[in-house]
Amino acid sequence: MSNRIDVKKTYKLYINGAFPRSESGRTYEVKNAKGVFVANPCLASRKDLRDAVVAARAAHAGWNKVTAYNRGQILYRIAEMLEGRRGQFVEEIVNVTGVSKVKADKEVTDSIDRLVWYAGWTDKIASLAGSTNPVAGPFYNFTIPESMGVVAAIAPETPSLLGLIDVIAPIITSGNTVVVLASTKAPLSAMTFAEVLATSDLPAGVINILTGKKDEIAPWMASHMDIDALDISGLPAKKHAEIKVAGAENLKRIHSFKSADPGRIIAFMEAKTVWHPIGL
Amino acid sequence: MSFYGLVDGSDASLKSYLGNLSGVDQVGAEARAAMLATRSIKTTSKRWAIDTAITMVDLTTLEGADTPGKVKALCTKAVRPDPTDSTVPSVGAVCVYNDMVAVARTHLDLIGGQHVPVAAVSTAFPSGRASMPVKIQDTQDAIDAGAAEIDMVIDRGAFLAGRYIDVFNEIVQIREVCGDKAHLKVIFETGELVTYDNVRKASFLAMAAGADFIKTSTGKVAPAATPPVVLVMLEAVRDFYEMTQVRIGVKPAGGIRNTKDAIKQLVLVNETVGPDWLNPKLFRIGASALLNDLLMQRMKMDDGYYTSPQYVTMD
Numbered sequence: 169m170s171n172r173i174d175v176k177k178t179y180k181l182y183i184n185g186a187f188p189r190s191e192s193g194r195t196y197e198v199k200n201a202k203g204v205f206v207a208n209p210c211l212a213s214r215k216d217l218r219d220a221v222v223a224a225r226a227a228h229a230g231w232n233k234v235t236a237y238n239r240g241q242i243l244y245r246i247a248e249m250l251e252g253r254r255g256q257f258v259e260e261i262v263n264v265t266g267v268s269k270v271k272a273d274k275e276v277t278d279s280i281d282r283l284v285w286y287a288g289w290t291d292k293i294a295s296l297a298g299s300t301n302p303v304a305g306p307f308y309n310f311t312i313p314e315s316m317g318v319v320a321a322i323a324p325e326t327p328s329l330l331g332l333i334d335v336i337a338p339i340i341t342s343g344n345t346v347v348v349l350a351s352t353k354a355p356l357s358a359m360t361f362a363e364v365l366a367t368s369d370l371p372a373g374v375i376n377i378l379t380g381k382k383d384e385i386a387p388w389m390a391s392h393m394d395i396d397a398l399d400i401s402g403l404p405a406k407k408h409a410e411i412k413v414a415g416a417e418n419l420k421r422i423h424s425f426k427s428a429d430p431g432r433i434i435a436f437m438e439a440k441t442v443w444h445p446i447g448l
Numbered sequence: 449m450s451f452y453g454l455v456d457g458s459d460a461s462l463k464s465y466l467g468n469l470s471g472v473d474q475v476g477a478e479a480r481a482a483m484l485a486t487r488s489i490k491t492t493s494k495r496w497a498i499d500t501a502i503t504m505v506d507l508t509t510l511e512g513a514d515t516p517g518k519v520k521a522l523c524t525k526a527v528r529p530d531p532t533d534s535t536v537p538s539v540g541a542v543c544v545y546n547d548m549v550a551v552a553r554t555h556l557d558l559i560g561g562q563h564v565p566v567a568a569v570s571t572a573f574p575s576g577r578a579s580m581p582v583k584i585q586d587t588q589d590a591i592d593a594g595a596a597e598i599d600m601v602i603d604r605g606a607f608l609a610g611r612y613i614d615v616f617n618e619i620v621q622i623r624e625v626c627g628d629k630a631h632l633k634v635i636f637e638t639g640e641l642v643t644y645d646n647v648r649k650a651s652f653l654a655m656a657a658g659a660d661f662i663k664t665s666t667g668k669v670a671p672a673a674t675p676p677v678v679l680v681m682l683e684a685v686r687d688f689y690e691m692t693q694v695r696i697g698v699k700p701a702g703g704i705r706n707t708k709d710a711i712k713q714l715v716l717v718n719e720t721v722g723p724d725w726l727n728p729k730l731f732r733i734g735a736s737a738l739l740n741d742l743l744m745q746r747m748k749m750d751d752g753y754y755t756s757p758q759y760v761t762m763d
Binding site (some may be wrong): 202218221388391392393394417418 | 755756759
């Protein structure tokens with residue numbers, strides 16, 4: 169019988185490759201399905217969002233310049249790291265949501281597979297969404313899809329890990345950077361996933377994860393002029409109109425999705441058209 | 449020159465003047481600066497602080513790659529920092545290299561910026577390594593071209609070698625060149641002076657020699673205008689005022705990049721020398737990137753949402 173005191177993990181935010189507490193100093197209680205206390209994650213404020221957007225903006229130029237091939241390698245690396253810590257994720261999901269171990273194990277497996285799937289898309293999406301266009305003149309005309317910049321996202325409440333990955337993976341696949349608000353009720357696997365990201369050769373600031381309340385953070389995401397697009401898949405449908413109105417000021421592209429789909433990648437890209445004279 | 453009756457211009461009197469200064473409590477200065485940095489300035493106070501800070505900015509470009517076009521763009525921004533909002537005040541001054549003074553002055557006059565002075569960095573800026581006749585000519589050139597403020601650098605080599613009288617005489621001579629045509633700011637390059645005791649000593653030396661302003665740094669060396677260094681200089685200014693009833697200005701420069709840093713500086717001023725110094729005549733901030741952040745914070749307060757660097761000019 170050991171008298172050792174447990175070393176409990178402090179769940180913090182993930183901004184610019186570091187794990188800061190919320191600048192507000194606030195936390196909130198997360199309880200499991202039976203109502204028993206589990207942890208005190210950070211209750212992020214609008215100022216944490218502000219800091220995360222600064223980090224994401226700074227990271228965009230570099231991440232966008234990484235070759236599609238290399239972005240795929242890094243996404244695959246995230247999957248490898250997640251595979252290595254599978255047990256911890258299963259345990260956390262079971263503990264917080266009360267689902268069976270079998271179901272939790274399937275969620276983690278699906279999450280890993282989803283990352284590998286998006287890793288494959290990085291160097292193929294340009295062929296799918298781009299085109300060469302027939303024009304009436306001696307020119308080649310190309311449509312080339314490019315990343316938009318900083319995309320904010322709200323992850324669905326459940327499934328807490330797979331839902332988060334479904335939101336962020338398509339955004340970063342094309343070279344965007346992301347600020348994501350994790351599931352409010354089950355944020356622990358998101359913050360443990362941040363530890364996976366921190367060891368995956370992913371440049372700091374490409375993925376930034378906040379934990380907190382949707383009603384508090386979503387309007388600030390919508391009105392922030394330095395956020396180019398918004399994924400509101402995790403927001404209840406009745407809130408969508410309000411957020412779309414708030415996001416109209418800087419013509420923010422706002423989408424929501426129900427399933428994994430290459431269209432999610434394309435939704436956060438914008439097309440550039442290039443004319444090139446045909447030499448003789 | 450009387451030097452406020454503090455020194456008679458001889459080496460011996462200068463040594464005894466500087467030798468009588470009290471030392472700086474390093475731990476105390478750093479703790480006090482850190483404590484004052486925790487003050488929370490919000491809503492109307494923050495709005496006032498932002499506008500006051502804008503009027504104190506010496507909008508600076510000191511690059512080898514400066515072109516007349518860039519200097520003109522900077523002047524336009526100095527007069528009206530936010531083209532979409534006429535309630536934003538003009539900055540304190542435009543700070544350029546000597547050869548750009550005429551370009552800046554002409555352009556400012558052309559666009560209705562007669563109220564914005566041009567400051568020139570002088571005396572072989574940033575190193576200060578040149579002979580005295582060259583430094584005097586450098587300063588004279590800037591004044592002839594229309595500079596109303598001269599930012600001179602001290603000879604840090606002489607200061608660190610203990611040849612205080614050489615540093616003192618240089619400042620006195622440049623002061624004479626400036627006459628009543630130009631304000632004189634004396635740059636210490638505190639990052640090279642190493643200790644707070646040296647900063648205090650340099651402050652008293654420059655003030656007695658006739659400086660109108662004492663300035664922390666060139667912006668070319670880090671660390672630059674750290675809060676404790678500015679605190680030590682402000683305390684020197686306060687003590688000098690008690691001795692002579694003369695108000696000397698302070699200009700931190702280098703490393704003040706955002707609104708939070710600027711407001712921390714204003715708190716230091718208010719708590720050390722008092723609200724009389726919260727005035728562009730007695731406090732300036734040398735910066736280039738800071739102005740954009742001040743404008744973005746101002747937009748945030750007016751609009752109620754976060755803005756993007758895309759909505760302010762780059763230079």
